[in-house]
Amino acid sequence: MKTQMTRDYLATARTLSEALPYLQRFNDAVVVVKFGGNAMGDDAEMASFARDMVLLRQVGVNPVVVHGGGPMINEMLAKLGIESSFKNGKRVTDAATVEVVEMVLSGRVNKRIVQAINAEGGKAVGLSGKDANLITCVPADPELGFVGEPSKIDPSVINNLFEDDMIPVIAPLGQGKNGETYNINGDTAAGAIAAALKADRLLLLTNVSGVKNANGDVVTELTTADIDAMTADGTIGGGMIPKTETAVAAVRAGVRACTIVDGRVANAVLLELFTEHGAGSMIRA
Numbered sequence: 001m002k003t004q005m006t007r008d009y010l011a012t013a014r015t016l017s018e019a020l021p022y023l024q025r026f027n028d029a030v031v032v033v034k035f036g037g038n039a040m041g042d043d044a045e046m047a048s049f050a051r052d053m054v055l056l057r058q059v060g061v062n063p064v065v066v067h068g069g070g071p072m073i074n075e076m077l078a079k080l081g082i083e084s085s086f087k088n089g090k091r092v093t094d095a096a097t098v099e100v101v102e103m104v105l106s107g108r109v110n111k112r113i114v115q116a117i118n119a120e121g122g123k124a125v126g127l128s129g130k131d132a133n134l135i136t137c138v139p140a141d142p143e144l145g146f147v148g149e150p151s152k153i154d155p156s157v158i159n160n161l162f163e164d165d166m167i168p169v170i171a172p173l174g175q176g177k178n179g180e181t182y183n184i185n186g187d188t189a190a191g192a193i194a195a196a197l198k199a200d201r202l203l204l205l206t207n208v209s210g211v212k213n214a215n216g217d218v219v220t221e222l223t224t225a226d227i228d229a230m231t232a233d234g235t236i237g238g239g240m241i242p243k244t245e246t247a248v249a250a251v252r253a254g255v256r257a258c259t260i261v262d263g264r265v266a267n268a269v270l271l272e273l274f275t276e277h278g279a280g281s282m283i284r285a
């Protein structure tokens with residue numbers, strides 16, 4: 001049974017300690033957290049994120065981490081002298097680039113998060129969308145090369161890890177039908193996994209406090225119509241495009257709510273889920 005999380009409940013707890021007596025209400029809830037490369041920060045910030053994941057698991061929530069690592073990919077591409085560009089927030093990915101993307105995401109970034117969660121007392125297992133056929137892809141757009149759009153999700157490996165009290169940490173790569181490797185935007189991968197799991201919440205952690213309007217103010221609740229209008233007039237641009245696209249697709253696919261929030265704030269995930277401090281921008285169906 002999944003616990004129903006409601007904004008009403010969230011609004012009644014002002015602090016984490018006030019929320020503590022009610023945390024069992026979240027037992028067995030599935031929360032997919034996209035941890036963006038820009039949200040990762042230094043070792044102390046990484047440890048704070050890892051602690052949040054371990055605490056969620058301890059109160060019975062099933063967290064799934066899907067990570068990005070765009071800045072770390074940029075750094076490695078620059079070292080190798082490979083030029084890179086983006087179209088609507090997605091990296092144009094040729095054969096040489098996808099090799100680097102896989103090395104950086106499945107290697108260094110994935111293991112850094114796994115190690116941080118394990119150091120906090122959790123049991124994290126690092127995977128990519130290629131493991132156990134988790135994510136099958138089709139090409140997203142001919143102009144983007146090896147950028148994948150998830151066409152099939154097999155979440156059985158995630159459910160098995162939940163049963164064994166483990167926290168899946170997933171790098172956003174997938175496999176095509178001919179065995180080719182695809183680079184998937186981290187937000188897109190997180191949304192597809194959240195939809196397949198019918199997650200209670202999808203949290204997209206980034207380096208801004210939410211979706212901003214033309215005046216620069218964070219919009220706390222957004223409808224899909226607001227997002228369409230703000231994208232059409234250019235208020236939403238760059239890396240925010242895949243996030244809002246993902247939020248809309250996820251809530252349409254049955255995810256209860258999606259929040260875009262600043263992951264650099266201490267205890268960002270716990271505060272967002274359990275207290276009215278949950279700032280950021282929330283999108284619901």
Ligand SMILES: Nc1ncnc2c1ncn2[C@@H]1O[C@H](COP(=O)(O)OP(=O)(O)O)[C@@H](O)[C@H]1O
Pocket residue numbers: 035036037038039068070089205206207208210211212213235236237238239240241
């Ligand atoms: N309307 C908007 N509100 C907030 N951020 C926006 C907006 N439009 C574009 N952005 C940009 O999107 C960025 C977040 O996307 P991105 O850098 O890809 O993050 P991440 O690495 O966390 O996935 C912000 O830092 C900001 O520069």
Ligand SMILES: CC(=O)N[C@@H](CCC(=O)OP(=O)(O)O)C(=O)O
Pocket residue numbers: 035036037038067068069070071073089090091101147148172183184185186187239
């Ligand atoms: C297709 C595409 O854009 N893939 C992304 C995957 C990493 C990612 O999403 O990283 P952030 O979440 O840190 O931006 C990329 O190559 O940068």
